[in-house]
Amino acid sequence: MLFDLTGKTALVTGTSGGLGAAMAIGLAEAGASIVAISSSNSNSTVEAVRAIGGQIEQISADLSQADTLESVFERAVSCFGKIDILVNNAGIIRRAPAAEHSAKDWQDVIDLNLNSVFYLSQLAGRHMLERGSGKIINIASMLSYQGGINVPGYTASKHAVAGLTKALANEWAGRGVQINAIAPGYMTTNNTAPIVADEARFKSITDRIPAARWGTPDDLKGPVVFLASAASDYMNGHVLNVDGGWLAR
Structure with a gap:
């Protein structure tokens, strides 16, 4: 019962595919109703959740436009009347050497990812604090610890x-809202396709990963359900590495 999300509503961003889609499906499998936000009109995640008997509503929005976020959030709340869980997954990556990294690429990444x-x-947080409970799960990265190559904006x-996760936890953990993060290791997604091709x-x-394989989006289902559920009620400001042991080596 610790992992049962029946009656909960989860808002998940970046659900058109990859990690976001898998996490939305995992939360639905645990019983949560899903509000899926994506910049595209892809219906694959909606179809997958409904195929398992889950409830899901989809909102198409460009989350990099800060002046629209309040109305987007209000629409999300109106879908099922509340938001119990927020998964901040939407993100982009722009690859270029630092000396050639354009101002636009930098700003585009910061606007969406941060x-x-x-x-x-x-x-x-305001919505959850009023109700005295809630879970916020941010998606960090191995580049929350390391510098990476040719991705200065993404790394920043x-x-x-990771720092924001800790800062919010310091303010809200004592008021019933848990804020944690997941740092995926190397996962096979569209974002990592250029690396896989090299x-x-x-x-x-791959040789450095103790698990001897790259992760898949489904590898995040268990961790996101854990952080969204009562099983993690005493976890606050933590960055959970799901990396096959990458950081241990």
Whole structure:
């Protein structure tokens, strides 16, 4: 029963595929109703949740536009009347050497990967604090710890997400709202396709992972359900590494 999410509503961003889709499906499998936010009109996640008998509503929105987030959040609340769980997953990555990284690429990444996380957390936090309970789960990264290569904006944003997770926990944990993060390791998604296509780099990364494989989106189902459920009620400000042991080596 600790992991049962029946009666809960989860707002998940970036659900058109990959990690967001898998986490939305995992939360639905645990009993939560899902509000899925995506910049596209892809119905695959909606179809997958409904195929298992789950409840889901989809909202199409560009979360990088800060001035629209309040109305987007209000629409999300109206779907099922409340938000118990927020999963800040939406994000982009722009690859270019730091000396050539354009101002637009930098700003696009920061607007979506960091600014939207804060503003949505703020909106959800107010909603949850009024009710005295809630779970916010941010998606961090191995680049919340490391520097990466040719991704300065992404690295900066993910370091900031880890710090924001701790800052919000310090303010809200004593008022019934838990804020934690998941830091996925190397996962096979569209974002990592350029690395997978580089045979030498793909092999060097795989050789370092103790689990001897890259993760899949389904590997995040259990961790997100755990952090969304009563099983994690005494966890606050924690970044949970789901990396096959990458950081241990």
